[in-house]
Amino acid sequence: MYRFLKKGRVVFSIIFLLIITSSFIFFVNRETLLMSEFLKFQFVPSMLGIFSGGAFVFVLLLALTLLFGRAYCSTLCPLGTYQDIVSRTASLFKSKKNKRYSYDKPFSKLRFGVLLFVGILFIGGISLPLALLDPYSNWGKISNEIISRSEQYIHNGLAAVLPDAIFFRSYANFAIGSFLFALFFLITVTLLSAFKGRLYCNTICPVGSFLGLLSRFAIFKPVIDKETCTKCRLCVINCKSQCIDLDTQTVDESRCVACLNCTVVCKFNSINYKYTWGRNKISVAGNEQTTKIKSEGRRNAMIAMGLMGTALAAKAIKAGPVISSRPKVTGIAPPGAMSIKHLKQNCTACHACVAACPNNIIQPATTEYGIDGILLPVLNFKHHFCSYECNICSQVCPNDALKPLTVKDKQLAQIGQTQFYLEKCIVHTDGTDCGACDEHCPTKAITMVPYGDSGLFIPNMETELCIGCGACEYICPAVPEKAMVVHALSVHQIAAEPTLDKQEKVKVDDFGF
Amino acid sequence: MERRNFLKTAILGGIAGAVQLKSNGIMAGEKMTVSSANDLVAVMGGEPAEMYKKGIEAMGGMTRFVKKGNKVVVKPNIGWDKRPEFAANTNPDLVAAIVKDCLAAGASEVTVFDHTCDEWQASYKNSGIEAAAKAAGAKVAFAHDEKYYRNVQLPKGSRLKEAKIHESILDCDVWINVPVLKNHGGARMTIAMKNFMGIVWDRRFWHSNDLQQCIADCSTFSKMPVLNIVDAYRIMTQNGPKGKSIEDVQTPKAIFMSTDIVAVDTAAVRFFAQFRSDMKLEDVSHIGLGEKMNIGTTDIDKLKVERIRIG
Numbered sequence: 001m002y003r004f005l006k007k008g009r010v011v012f013s014i015i016f017l018l019i020i021t022s023s024f025i026f027f028v029n030r031e032t033l034l035m036s037e038f039l040k041f042q043f044v045p046s047m048l049g050i051f052s053g054g055a056f057v058f059v060l061l062l063a064l065t066l067l068f069g070r071a072y073c074s075t076l077c078p079l080g081t082y083q084d085i086v087s088r089t090a091s092l093f094k095s096k097k098n099k100r101y102s103y104d105k106p107f108s109k110l111r112f113g114v115l116l117f118v119g120i121l122f123i124g125g126i127s128l129p130l131a132l133l134d135p136y137s138n139w140g141k142i143s144n145e146i147i148s149r150s151e152q153y154i155h156n157g158l159a160a161v162l163p164d165a166i167f168f169r170s171y172a173n174f175a176i177g178s179f180l181f182a183l184f185f186l187i188t189v190t191l192l193s194a195f196k197g198r199l200y201c202n203t204i205c206p207v208g209s210f211l212g213l214l215s216r217f218a219i220f221k222p223v224i225d226k227e228t229c230t231k232c233r234l235c236v237i238n239c240k241s242q243c244i245d246l247d248t249q250t251v252d253e254s255r256c257v258a259c260l261n262c263t264v265v266c267k268f269n270s271i272n273y274k275y276t277w278g279r280n281k282i283s284v285a286g287n288e289q290t291t292k293i294k295s296e297g298r299r300n301a302m303i304a305m306g307l308m309g310t311a312l313a314a315k316a317i318k319a320g321p322v323i324s325s326r327p328k329v330t331g332i333a334p335p336g337a338m339s340i341k342h343l344k345q346n347c348t349a350c351h352a353c354v355a356a357c358p359n360n361i362i363q364p365a366t367t368e369y370g371i372d373g374i375l376l377p378v379l380n381f382k383h384h385f386c387s388y389e390c391n392i393c394s395q396v397c398p399n400d401a402l403k404p405l406t407v408k409d410k411q412l413a414q415i416g417q418t419q420f421y422l423e424k425c426i427v428h429t430d431g432t433d434c435g436a437c438d439e440h441c442p443t444k445a446i447t448m449v450p451y452g453d454s455g456l457f458i459p460n461m462e463t464e465l466c467i468g469c470g471a472c473e474y475i476c477p478a479v480p481e482k483a484m485v486v487h488a489l490s491v492h493q494i495a496a497e498p499t500l501d502k503q504e505k506v507k508v509d510d511f512g513f
Numbered sequence: 514m515e516r517r518n519f520l521k522t523a524i525l526g527g528i529a530g531a532v533q534l535k536s537n538g539i540m541a542g543e544k545m546t547v548s549s550a551n552d553l554v555a556v557m558g559g560e561p562a563e564m565y566k567k568g569i570e571a572m573g574g575m576t577r578f579v580k581k582g583n584k585v586v587v588k589p590n591i592g593w594d595k596r597p598e599f600a601a602n603t604n605p606d607l608v609a610a611i612v613k614d615c616l617a618a619g620a621s622e623v624t625v626f627d628h629t630c631d632e633w634q635a636s637y638k639n640s641g642i643e644a645a646a647k648a649a650g651a652k653v654a655f656a657h658d659e660k661y662y663r664n665v666q667l668p669k670g671s672r673l674k675e676a677k678i679h680e681s682i683l684d685c686d687v688w689i690n691v692p693v694l695k696n697h698g699g700a701r702m703t704i705a706m707k708n709f710m711g712i713v714w715d716r717r718f719w720h721s722n723d724l725q726q727c728i729a730d731c732s733t734f735s736k737m738p739v740l741n742i743v744d745a746y747r748i749m750t751q752n753g754p755k756g757k758s759i760e761d762v763q764t765p766k767a768i769f770m771s772t773d774i775v776a777v778d779t780a781a782v783r784f785f786a787q788f789r790s791d792m793k794l795e796d797v798s799h800i801g802l803g804e805k806m807n808i809g810t811t812d813i814d815k816l817k818v819e820r821i822r823i824g
Contacts (some may be wrong), residue, residue: 035781167655289630358634436716501752501761511820
């Protein structure tokens with residue numbers, strides 16, 4: 001039965017990894033947003049989105065953990081699956097001796113320290129540490145910066161071979177900082193998993209640590225049958241979490257990712273998932289030390305629950321960042337972000353929006369939001385502007401960092417306000433017609449009005465109609481400084497509804513010439 | 514000279530002369546048919562494809578412009594991510610009718626493209642032009658990246674002396690310009706001459722270097738469209754060229770055709786003035802500049818114009 005379960009887990013996890021990854025790939029997210037729906041089945045997104053549809057998934061994931069321990073880490077976590085693939089591949093190149101795992105003591109201080117640090121800052125309204133350590137968000141960054149970019153090179157290679165059938169995709173939008181971070185993270189995790197199995201998951205990963213604490217209360221846990229176990233070490237050799245201690249014949253369920261490898265390799269069926277609810281299995285052994293570990297674990301678990309409860313409570317009452325760098329906000333947050341504060345509290349920089357934006361105008365921030373907003377999505381109108389008819393970024397966000405907007409709502413979401421600098425405008429400086437901004441303005445916040453007696457027309461800006469889409473800024477031909485500049489709003493507003501400009505329907509019978 | 518040689522020469526010369534005469538006759542005949550064709554055709558009151566059919570007949574048929582084996586480009590306005598009823602882009606049915614007719618005239622291939630303002634895939638799709646053109650048998654070319662454009666000198670231009678022009682235009686045998694009739698905040702009107710902004714890469718240069726002059730300059734391009742067909746089935750009379758709502762649209766159901774780009778723009782502006790009396794030809798100064806630069810004539814009353822009313 002375990003053999004079947006394990007095969008099922010492997011197949012499922014690989015399919016899930018492919019789905020998650022594909023939602024970051026150009027062709028998939030241009031054709032369908034279906035794959036992005038699966039992003040909501042990730043732990044951190046479901047927790048952040050708990051008050052807007054994520055609750056169901058969140059409860060489901062908690063229930064799963066309370067049933068079988070950290071099954072999430074072996075089935076749904078894309079980074080976990082990736083690490084398993086790496087360990088498996090690496091073992092092909094290792095000597096028989098080298099590919100054996102052995103039991104390791106937990107780095108409890110480190111892992112719970114990280115969890116505490118991440119948790120406290122998160123409650124304080126800063127999601128940056130979570131953004132840098134969350135396995136899903138980092139897999140997002142890796143998918144977007146490395147996998148998707150590699151796909152782009154392949155795509156453009158094909159475009160060179162078949163220029164009529166395959167279009168070229170510009171390399172213009174390349175965020176070096178985000179790329180380097182993703183690369184660094186990928187290399188680190190690859191090396192760790194190649195040599196030490198699930199070490200990342202059991203020392204750094206805040207999700208792993210949290211679920212680990214929770215899994216102490218799991219109803220079904222892997223238990224070693226001391227009667228039949230011959231201490232042959234087969235299970236230990238195959239445990240990539242290095243959490244089976246044969247001296248005490250126990251499995252450290254806080255680190256076990258429920259991969260089922262041990263149950264499959266055991267020749268005597270001595271390691272089994274057993275119903276352990278309320279049963280104090282260790283008291284039988286009467287070992288003082290394990291009891292101490294156990295009570296310590298229980299305390300940690302309580303602290304973790306407390307953290308989570310506080311975090312959710314803070315989220316519920318929408319507490320603001322307690323500590324936050326407050327430079328002048330220059331970053332324009334994508335539509336649906338509500339405010340920079342909301343974005344900082346809820347975004348873990350998975351870059352699903354960055355990958356999905358058809359105009360490639362969403363980019364990982366550097367300093368636009370201040371130091372605690374690094375890598376968060378920010379708009380850049382250098383190469384394009386925000387399409388009036390598009391609401392994709394708000395639809396793909398699994399975290400609720402970007403609230404899902406209908407196209408109609410998005411068309412009124414004022415994410416920034418444009419300021420017109422007359423002294424830089426071509427009509428003013430050159431005395432010639434331009435109107436590029438008016439041409440592109442979707443709401444007609446910009447209209448062309450007579451400019452003195454020159455016979456020329458100059459832009460007129462009605463800020464309440466402006467939604468900050470950046471079309472005018474993008475197209476403005478004034479150099480070196482644009483005459484139209486969108487200024488960020490730290491709190492998004494609702495723009496005035498564009499006027500209808502009803503006109504009489506004229507019926508003509510003549511050509512006029 | 515020997516008599517025999519003289520005779521030979523005389524006979525050969527005679528034959529040559531006769532052939533010469535005959536070919537002259539053919540040429541003269543052709544010239545006759547050309548001069549008897551209309552300079553400008555205006556059609557009103559039908560659906561796009563049917564108006565096109567009447568119009569092109571009056572222009573002497575597509576075979577006058579497209580020869581067997583020609584590579585043809587049909588260049589509509591696909592500037593915006595707007596559906597056909599918003600009149601921001603050329604009517605897809607009209608584009609399809611032209612594509613089909615080019616193929617029927619023996620074109621080896623027909624390519625449709627535009628350098629869009631809004632995101633290109635959405636514009637191609639929602640304008641309905643990509644689907645209509647493909648269904649009619651055309652190839653839809655990419656134009657969203659600088660790599661699809663090549664530099665061309667415009668020696669007769671006064672401000673715009675060179676431009677990066679789309680490879681389809683440079684590589685084709687003939688091209689047909691199919692703009693839609695709209696008002697325009699910057700250029701006042703956007704019709705056939707303004708539609709050239711969609712064959713170039715860098716439009717910002719135009720805006721910052723006397724837009725009206727640059728529009729006229731680009732029409733000094735040596736490879737001009739063999740035919741201009743202005744779509745006025747739906748026209749945008751306010752808030753152009755992008756438009757806000759369906760309120761900006763009037764539906765006069767007309768099209769205009771001419772080989773003379775200045776003439777067809779003049780006709781279109783005069784037609785448009787029936788909807789917006791404040792729109793004066795002299796305000797659309799790129800048209801006047803075009804005439805000054807000998808690109809065509811605004812004096813359409815002197816041209817042979819055929820007006821066709823359907824229904």
